[in-house]
Amino acid sequence: MTAGPLVVLVGPMGSGKSTVGALLAERLGVPFLDTDHEVQRRTGRTVADIITTDGEPSFRELEHEAVARAAAEHTGVLALGGGAVLHPGTRALLAALPTVFLDVRVDEAMKRLGDGAGRPLLADGPQRSWEHLMADRRALYLGLARAVVPTDDRTPHEIERAVTEELELEKA
Numbered sequence: 001m002t003a004g005p006l007v008v009l010v011g012p013m014g015s016g017k018s019t020v021g022a023l024l025a026e027r028l029g030v031p032f033l034d035t036d037h038e039v040q041r042r043t044g045r046t047v048a049d050i051i052t053t054d055g056e057p058s059f060r061e062l063e064h065e066a067v068a069r070a071a072a073e074h075t076g077v078l079a080l081g082g083g084a085v086l087h088p089g090t091r092a093l094l095a096a097l098p099t100v101f102l103d104v105r106v107d108e109a110m111k112r113l114g115d116g117a118g119r120p121l122l123a124d125g126p127q128r129s130w131e132h133l134m135a136d137r138r139a140l141y142l143g144l145a146r147a148v149v150p151t152d153d154r155t156p157h158e159i160e161r162a163v164t165e166e167l168e169l170e171k172a
């Protein structure tokens with residue numbers, strides 16, 4: 001197997017990167033890595049605490065380090081945090097990787113995210129905040145993606161199958 005992730009999932013909060021990524025890895029029989037989990041594991045802190053206490057730029061650096069390690073070492077499915085694409089160094093890494101944008105409409109994202117608990121960037125009101133973030137990020141997701149997979153009105157299993165088909169992935 002060539003080094004580097006088989007697939008990298010990007011997209012906004014609630015698009016299902018973590019959920020779909022874990023299912024996809026299971027079906028393909030490869031490891032799953034989620035940069036939010038990786039940052040939490042290495043720092044022993046929650047993402048919410050890092051963003052709230054140290055600020056978003058500090059978190060973006062930690063996230064970038066996690067993406068850089070994964071780009072070099074991880075050979076399975078990689079799910080990123082929703083804002084990872086904001087970091088120019090992270091975008092440079094993603095440009096060379098098989099990146100898939102999981103898209104979602106705001107109404108569907110709101111159903112999935114509820115009150116936004118544990119996601120400090122939604123603290124000023126989940127819908128308003130999410131729409132604002134997405135307005136800034138959509139072009140970045142689209143610019144990086146080798147495939148765009150809509151997730152509205154689909155189950156996580158249907159979505160992981162769509163990702164598999166788009167990238168023609170096969171079980172290891």
Ligand SMILES: Nc1ncnc2c1ncn2[C@@H]1O[C@H](COP(=O)(O)OP(=O)(O)OP(=O)(O)O)[C@@H](O)[C@H]1O
Nearest residue numbers: 012013014015016017018019081082112154155156
């Ligand atoms: N296709 C789907 N249909 C219904 N609910 C879903 C779907 N995908 C994910 N969910 C639910 O939406 C919530 C958010 O999903 P998940 O954490 O996978 O999103 P994410 O893209 O990883 O978000 P973040 O950027 O915050 O890490 C979870 O409760 C999950 O169970």
Ligand SMILES: O=C(O)C1=C[C@@H](O)[C@@H](O)[C@H](O)C1
Nearest residue numbers: 013036047081082083119121
């Ligand atoms: O969209 C975002 O900026 C974020 C998404 C989550 O995955 C976490 O990385 C964090 O809550 C920030």
Ligand SMILES: [Mg+2]
Nearest residue numbers: 017018036080
């Ligand atoms: Mg996630």
